Amino acid sequence: MTRIFPLPETAHHIVRQHLLQGGSAVDATVGNGHDTTFLAQLVGGRGTVFGFDVQLQAIHITAQLLQQRDLLHRVTLIHASHSLMDEHIPQAFHGQIQVIMFNLGYLPGGNKSFITRADSTLTAIEIACRLLTAQGIVTVLAYPGHVGGDEETLRLSRWCQQLDPRHFQVDTVLSYYLKPHAPRLFVIRKMN
Numbered sequence: 702m703t704r705i706f707p708l709p710e711t712a713h714h715i716v717r718q719h720l721l722q723g724g725s726a727v728d729a730t731v732g733n734g735h736d737t738t739f740l741a742q743l744v745g746g747r748g749t750v751f752g753f754d755v756q757l758q759a760i761h762i763t764a765q766l767l768q769q770r771d772l773l774h775r776v777t778l779i780h781a782s783h784s785l786m787d788e789h790i791p792q793a794f795h796g797q798i799q800v801i802m803f804n805l806g807y808l809p810g811g812n813k814s815f816i817t818r819a820d821s822t823l824t825a826i827e828i829a830c831r832l833l834t835a836q837g838i839v840t841v842l843a844y845p846g847h848v849g850g851d852e853e854t855l856r857l858s859r860w861c862q863q864l865d866p867r868h869f870q871v872d873t874v875l876s877y878y879l880k881p882h883a884p885r886l887f888v889i890r891k892m893n
């Protein structure tokens with residue numbers, strides 16, 4: 702039987718295999734807080750999650766969601782660009798993070814001027830790769846279907862191709878619906 706999962710669910714499936722109880726993770730695009738909540742559940746009571754968003758509304762919505770689920774104490778929410786994540790995440794976590802998730806684009810139903818942009822996205826992903834522990838992963842869900850999203854996805858794809866395969870392995874998961882503008886999931890694994 703062939704089972705087809707939407708890419709956000711595929712990302713969660715992959716993340717579950719890499720994030721251990723007591724571990725640390727980053728949600729680089731907090732949005733409505735679904736991925737942050739998911740990460741906070743996985744790390745358990747002794748784990749830590751850092752969440753970034755440039756949109757204050759996203760930080761508030763996510764804080765509320767985490768509070769309702771009694772998970773807020775596991776998460777540090779940061780109202781800043783993910784391109785500054787190394788400045789906000791304490792030094793003790795550098796090189797220790799198991800999972801960093803990006804869900805690009807704009808907040809569904811929110812202000813579309815707060816959209817991720819290729820330059821800052823690539824800066825952030827480069828920093829994210831440095832913050833990972835060995836065998837840690839960065840997942841990036843990219844949407845080529847909106848203005849700017851096509852350029853962002855193309856540049857991301859090229860950036861992944863220039864990574865040294867001795868240090869990083871990249872898998873690209875395509876949407877089942879093979880349309881040119883269908884979303885795609887990049888999974889970057891740090892080998893050592």
Ligand SMILES: C[S@@+](CC[C@H](N)C(=O)[O-])C[C@H]1O[C@@H](n2cnc3c(N)ncnc32)[C@H](O)[C@@H]1O
Pocket residue numbers: 729730731732733734735736737753754755756759781782783784804805806807808809815816817818821
């Ligand atoms: C597709 S939404 C994320 C959805 C979210 N992961 C969830 O589970 O609901 C993208 C988010 O990225 C945020 N964003 C845009 N540029 C950003 C940046 N430079 N740094 C951090 N967040 C950014 C937007 O404000 C928006 O909330």
